[in-house]
Structure formats: C-alpha cells, structure tokens
Amino acid sequence: MKVAVIGLGAMGMGAALSCLRAGLATTGCDMRDTARADFAAAGGITAASAGEIADGTDAVLLLVVNAAQTEAALFGPGGCALRLAPGAVIIASATMGPADAKRLAEKAQEAGFLYLDAPVSGGAAKAASGEMTVMASGAASAFAKARPVLDAVASKVWELGDAPGIGATVKVVHQLLAGVHIAVAAEAMALGIRAGADPQQLYDVVTSAAGNSWMFENRMARVLTGDDAPRSAVDIFVKDLGLVAEMARGLNHPVPLASQAQQLFTAASAMGHGRADDGFVIRVWEALTGITLPPKQ
Structure with a gap:
C-alpha cells in the first residue's frame, strides 16, 4: 500500500x-x-x-x-x-x-x-x-x-x-476541555508560586490528589523544568478554542470558560509566546504578577 x-x-x-x-x-x-x-x-x-x-x-x-x-x-x-x-x-x-x-x-x-x-x-x-x-x-x-x-x-x-463532521465535532469538544484544563493548570501553579508554595512540592501534592488532571501533570512538569519547546504550541489553542467559540455561536450555546481560556492563550501569543509549549500560557501570570518561574534546566 x-x-x-x-x-x-x-x-x-x-x-x-x-x-x-x-x-x-x-x-x-x-x-x-x-x-x-x-x-x-x-x-x-x-x-x-x-x-x-x-x-x-x-x-x-x-x-x-x-x-x-x-x-x-x-x-x-x-x-x-x-x-x-x-x-x-x-x-x-x-x-x-x-x-x-x-x-x-x-x-x-x-x-x-x-x-x-x-x-x-x-x-x-x-x-x-x-x-x-x-x-x-x-x-x-x-x-x-x-x-x-x-x-x-x-x-x-x-x-x-x-x-463527515461528527469526528470534527467531537475533536472541537475535546479541545474545549484540553484548553480549559491547560489554562486552569497554569493558573493554579501561578497562584501557588505567588503565595510562596514550593512549585515542585505543589506539583507533587496535586498529582497525588483528587485535583489532578492529565494536563496539569503533563504540562506543569515542563514548567517546572523551564522546557518550553513546543509539543503543542500556545497558538494551537488560540486557533482551537476559536473553533469552539465558532461552533458554539452557531448553536447559540454559551461557552464562558472556553472563551476566557482563549483570551489567556491570545494574551500569551500577543506577548510573543505563541510558539512556546502551551503550558507556558503561565507567562501571562508571570507578566501580570511578577512571579518567578522555575529556570530552564
């Protein structure tokens, strides 16, 4: 073949x-x-x-x-x-x-x-x-x-x-979840750092407890080592959460969490981080609050 x-x-x-x-x-x-x-x-x-x-x-x-x-x-x-x-x-x-x-x-x-x-x-x-x-x-x-x-x-x-179209529909819904999960994982890690928690200990606790998600475990592991090489880039979620919003508009269906997550990814892209790994949407909080992210190892 x-x-x-x-x-x-x-x-x-x-x-x-x-x-x-x-x-x-x-x-x-x-x-x-x-x-x-x-x-x-x-x-x-x-x-x-x-x-x-x-x-x-x-x-x-x-x-x-x-x-x-x-x-x-x-x-x-x-x-x-x-x-x-x-x-x-x-x-x-x-x-x-x-x-x-x-x-x-x-x-x-x-x-x-x-x-x-x-x-x-x-x-x-x-x-x-x-x-x-x-x-x-x-x-x-x-x-x-x-x-x-x-x-x-x-x-x-x-x-x-x-x-045709059913596969695309399911993927768009999946990307709603993926994008929101990444954004909230970054928000949680940023809040912990701002409050003085040790980032590694915070990560270890969350990944052993009920608040964990696959995206937190996967993406925040890269944040801890400063590894922003794109496996899936910030700009991918600017696009994909845009597809979520487009599909929702056509159905007159509100998607407030997806829309807010898209704005965070858009902000990261506007700051010049569009080609960074998507977990580095956390740099929005770095810019807003002055937190210090773990250095690149």
Whole structure:
C-alpha cells in the first residue's frame, strides 16, 4: 500500500514513522528540509510539496494545522489530488470545524475519493509509538480502505458514524476541555508560586490528589523544568478554542470558560509566546504578577 503523510510536525513525523514500521510504502511530505532529512534517515521517501508524493498513492494522512492547509494540500495548486489512485482514501486529521469537514468530504467524494473526518489526539509521544487516539466518521468503505494506516498510527480508533463532521465535532469538544484544563493548570501553579508554595512540592501534592488532571501533570512538569519547546504550541489553542467559540455561536450555546481560556492563550501569543509549549500560557501570570518561574534546566 502506498501511503503519504503530509505534515511532518510533532505528530506527523511520529505517524509517518509508525507507517514505515508497519511496512507501508510511505512518503513523508514537508516543506522543511530538516523534517525531510530526518524522515529520509529513517528510510522513508520524502516530498517537499503535496504534489510531489508518489503517483498512485492509495491513502493520504493529513496532519497539518487547519482546514485551509488541508484543502490546499489536497486540491490547491500543487496539491496531491492528481497523484492519488482512483478510490484512494483521504484521512483528514487537522482540527477543524464540522462545517469545513463536511465541505471537504463533499469535495473529495466529487473527485472520486473516499474521505475520513479523522482528527487525532495523543501528542508527539503517542504519535511516535503508534498509539494515537483517532475520532473518525465516514463511510464503512473509507474505514476499510484506511485500516492499514489506522492500525499503524493508533491504539484506539473511535468509529463515530458515517457522516463527515461528527469526528470534527467531537475533536472541537475535546479541545474545549484540553484548553480549559491547560489554562486552569497554569493558573493554579501561578497562584501557588505567588503565595510562596514550593512549585515542585505543589506539583507533587496535586498529582497525588483528587485535583489532578492529565494536563496539569503533563504540562506543569515542563514548567517546572523551564522546557518550553513546543509539543503543542500556545497558538494551537488560540486557533482551537476559536473553533469552539465558532461552533458554539452557531448553536447559540454559551461557552464562558472556553472563551476566557482563549483570551489567556491570545494574551500569551500577543506577548510573543505563541510558539512556546502551551503550558507556558503561565507567562501571562508571570507578566501580570511578577512571579518567578522555575529556570530552564
């Protein structure tokens, strides 16, 4: 099976390497020379643009930033649609709103391709080990065609129905929780530091008690070591919480906590921290209150 993974970022690289390990003939596509060099060093085929992937590709997994990048990689000038085999499956894994997912599915079907609305979760570590969670919707034929890729990159595949847009909806709701959890984890750590608690002891207590969350445990561990290298960047949650607000507006549904969290991420981005790891939204409190964060180790 010929597979292409478009976007060799934190999760795309792991997914592409997982496809290689599964024995799939995999092309990794990324405009960055360094990303292509890393994938080539692992034995993969590389392409600098979507239009350069292998001719007759059977499945394309798109791990790009948003719907616009997904559409450009598929159908824009230099897109990969002309390189896909008839009946190929498109696995669209960027976080996007349900309306965009439905629109892209219709466009793919009109071009003769199968389409999975298939956002993912798990971060770089789960992507590297082939253990992402996929929340997908699409026709049974699309799931069947995509199965070798899904088996390679995921430990859990949620089949959420045959209508494109359901996967995107579930991912947007998931990102509401993820963004709010990160923001409140940073707020709690900042308050503790301001009040004079030892950050490491505070972390140890919370992670052993009922107030813990996966996001507190994961993100605040990086804050304790000053490790702001982006696994998931602040700007990702500016975008994703914007999708939450957009979906909620369309339903006339209030989302006050998500909206407040988005403002915190937006503030961090405006301060110049948009490409920092998302837990470093805590720098908003650093700027407002003068707390001293743990130094980089």
